[in-house]
Amino acid sequence: MSGLRVWSLGALLVLCVCCLSKAGAQITHPGEVKALQAIKKNLNDPKNNLRNWNKGDPCISNWTGVLCFNITEKDGYLHVRELQLLNMNLSGTLSPELGQLSYMNILDFMWNNISGSIPKEIGSIKSLELLLLNGNQLTGPLPEEIGFLPNLDRIQIDQNQISGPLPKSFANLNKTKHFHMNNNSISGQIPPELSRLPSLVHFLLDNNNLSGYLPPEFSELPNLLILQLDNNHFDGSTIPASYGNMSKLLKLSLRNCSLQGSIPDLSRIPNLGYLDLSLNQLNGSIPPNKLSDNITTINLSNNNLSGPIPSSFSGLPLLQRLSLENNFLSGSFPSTILGNRTLNKTESIILDFRNNLLSNISGNLSPPANVTIMLQGNPLCNSNLFNITEFCGPQTGSEDTSQSTINSTAICLVQSCPTDDYFEYIPESPERCVCAAPLRVGYRLKSPGFSDFLPYLSNFEVYLTSGLELKLYQLSIENFIWEEGPRLRMYLKLFPPVGDQSIFNESEIQRIRSMFTGWHIPDSDVFGPYELINFTLLGPYQTFILDSQKSGLSTGALVGIIFGAVAVAATLTAIISIFVTRRCTRKHRTVTGKRQVSKIPIKIDGIKDFTFEEVSLATNNFSSSTQVGQGGYGKVYRGILADGTVVAIKRAQEGSLQGEKEFFTEIELLSRLHHRNLVSLLGYCDEEDEQMLIYEFMPNGTLRDHLSGKTKEPLSFATRLQIALGSAKGILYLHTEADPPIFHRDIKASNILLDSKFTAKVADFGLSRLAPAPDIEGIVPGHVSTVVKGTPGYLDPEYFLTHKLTDKSDVYSLGVVFLELLTGMQPISHGKNIVREVSMAYQSGMILSVVDGRMGSYPSECIEKFLTLALKCCQDETESRPSMADVVRELENMLRKMPDADKTPTEPAVSNPLKAATPPFSSSSMKNTYVSSDVSGSDLVSGVIPSITPR
Incomplete structure (x- = not known):
């Protein structure tokens, strides 16, 4: 009977198709x-x-x-x-x-x-x-x-x-x-055969594991505009001289590719706008011929280049950044490098010549205010040259434009917009205070041809609105942020035209979306290729169907479909009803009451799988009054569970591009880790389209909060030393006692949380990696090869250069945290690198100038030892750094010798004022790598989350 029923159903379906066809249906x-x-x-x-x-x-x-x-x-x-x-x-x-x-x-x-x-x-x-x-x-x-x-x-x-x-x-x-x-x-x-591609325009293979040599044949590509191969491993390869014949090339980026040899003559490329050959082993002198007048960025830093600075660098009309730091350039710094160029208020120039062998300045050096010149680490800074101090000391640099918000110029006194968040005034409307609902778009330039976006902002608005066939006032750029690459991500709002309805109609939304998704907006030489990150429909647009398109069927065809369907509907209904009813009866008990299946593959002992209702109840339905922080991953709420336990709840925001992998990684790792100096994961929620992590609540927030002055009471030196020791013990547990051992990979002050007694707990394991396992001969490799991830300022320079992650990478990052504890400074702020700044102050006997004055009195000998330990942790060479066990041992010795060692961590230390001392070690070998591109880290879960750069 069952087989007959199935056969009958199949026959009726065939009959249905026949009926539809006879009716003329498509x-x-x-x-x-x-x-x-x-x-x-x-x-x-x-x-x-x-x-x-x-x-x-x-x-x-x-x-x-x-x-x-x-x-x-x-x-x-x-x-x-x-x-x-x-x-x-x-x-x-x-x-x-x-x-x-x-x-x-x-x-x-x-x-x-x-x-x-x-x-x-x-x-x-x-x-x-x-x-x-x-x-x-x-x-x-x-x-x-x-x-x-x-x-x-x-x-x-x-x-x-x-x-x-x-x-x-x-x-x-x-x-x-x-x-x-x-x-x-x-x-x-890279297969040399690819040089036969006649249409290739953009070749973006940065951040891979490519090796071998750079194919000289690529110079034969007739239409190549962008060649971007950063962060690969062309060990020993040279840059082919033939690349100077790429007549259409706009951008050449070969950063950190293990390249050797000399720089070829690129002056024959007429429209070259962006050149990055940094972090290689290039040698010889810089070619003297002048590059294209379109050049905005020249980065030749961190190589072995020698000889003079070419006069051809002078007078480049669009130059934004010239980076030649960390080479062996000699001779004079040309004060005429800017030529007769006049800058407007949106333009700025950075000229970085740090750590070379420049001994003199030719001419009078008096740059405009929006030009930053960095000459630290050159012999000329030790001379008696007039008016040189401001260029040789710590630099504040130009305004940080890695992340910017564009402010509206419209001022509307009459508040007539609807009260929800989906309608707002069109900022640049020709008629002030016109209210409309914008489309919200995530958009990214994948390989822009500049270092500073602000001078190109107006041109970009014209370019994008023209491509979308919109009027200029219909576009509002909410903000932009530089990401790893470097790539430029933006958040756009597109407004309906004034005079029409206050929302776009469905056909116009479909047209705009298809312009993005079909790449119908022409690529620009300056802005390069783009991509759509998200096209989210909110408010009045939520009911619109944009992911499908009417097939254009005629009325007659639809009538045919309807009558054909009606002809068999009764019979089909009877058969299907019987079939489905019996099948559903069997499965009823297994389906009834079943909640949405979690994506966590197995039940994890000790980690509770919370329901969405439980978490919602704990936070009063995620009330804004319970929110205690926010980052790129999402928001953090303070919650109270049914049993009275206070928890921190990290809730992934919709559309987060980085959360999924980190979510599972953190659950997997923290479920096996138990140490008083590691934050405890209590549970997770993975249902109702939500991903949330539930932690023990840290009432004293993050270490970064206390060092940045957000808290009322500053930390005493004794407390800072206790926090340093607790952090080191937590990381030592990861390196030696966890099974298998773990490299954290994102140690930073905002990932060190403080409980009610100021006990330090290391948090956020979203980027962590398992240490290498023994090979077949029982030998444990010393590193894990991986794409570089972490946070600028904390990154181990050797890991950044070689992609080899080791336990000493965490040692370096913790050393930076120690320097933060000592100084209160940010790792990188307005061009200042904390490791270099502290090292220079220490060597010059001016350490008092960088010690955080808010921590009161402290014993000078302990300060010296703590500083020595921090700088040893921050050595460039992995072998020169102590192990985490040595760090813990040294900190324990310091605390034992503290005059107030028996006090609780929250009590301030009282001792002799700091004495200037001769540095007990030589740091002349320290040549720190300054990481300028955003290498994004992960988010923090605690009382407060700072803003971070998304990946």
């Missing part, structure tokens, strides 16, 4: 329907974005993200044209059935959590033009089959975990303009 190709169903089966959809994928026909019923051709092909069926599933919180894997969508032009899974490998079957979609898979967790090698897609224009797989070599078959991609593959683990030699 339907999606059955093979593509099955393919879409298989695709959905392989995905996890916690937000139920694909809930209509089991209703009706994909093209006719407007399945979310499925866009179809408006007319049928010769076979009489509708076909899928685009699969647009951007930023939908999807996980799971990519189904091989994607290859059956043989008419598709755009495949977009950007900014999800898809894992697994890229199916080779995608190589069967010969019509594919855009392959967009960036911002996921994809692994495995690139399929050779992708190299045989004849119409592919753009391949974006950046920010995944793709490994293996670049396939030589990619040399067949004659129409491909954009290779965006940065931030993966792609390894091996």
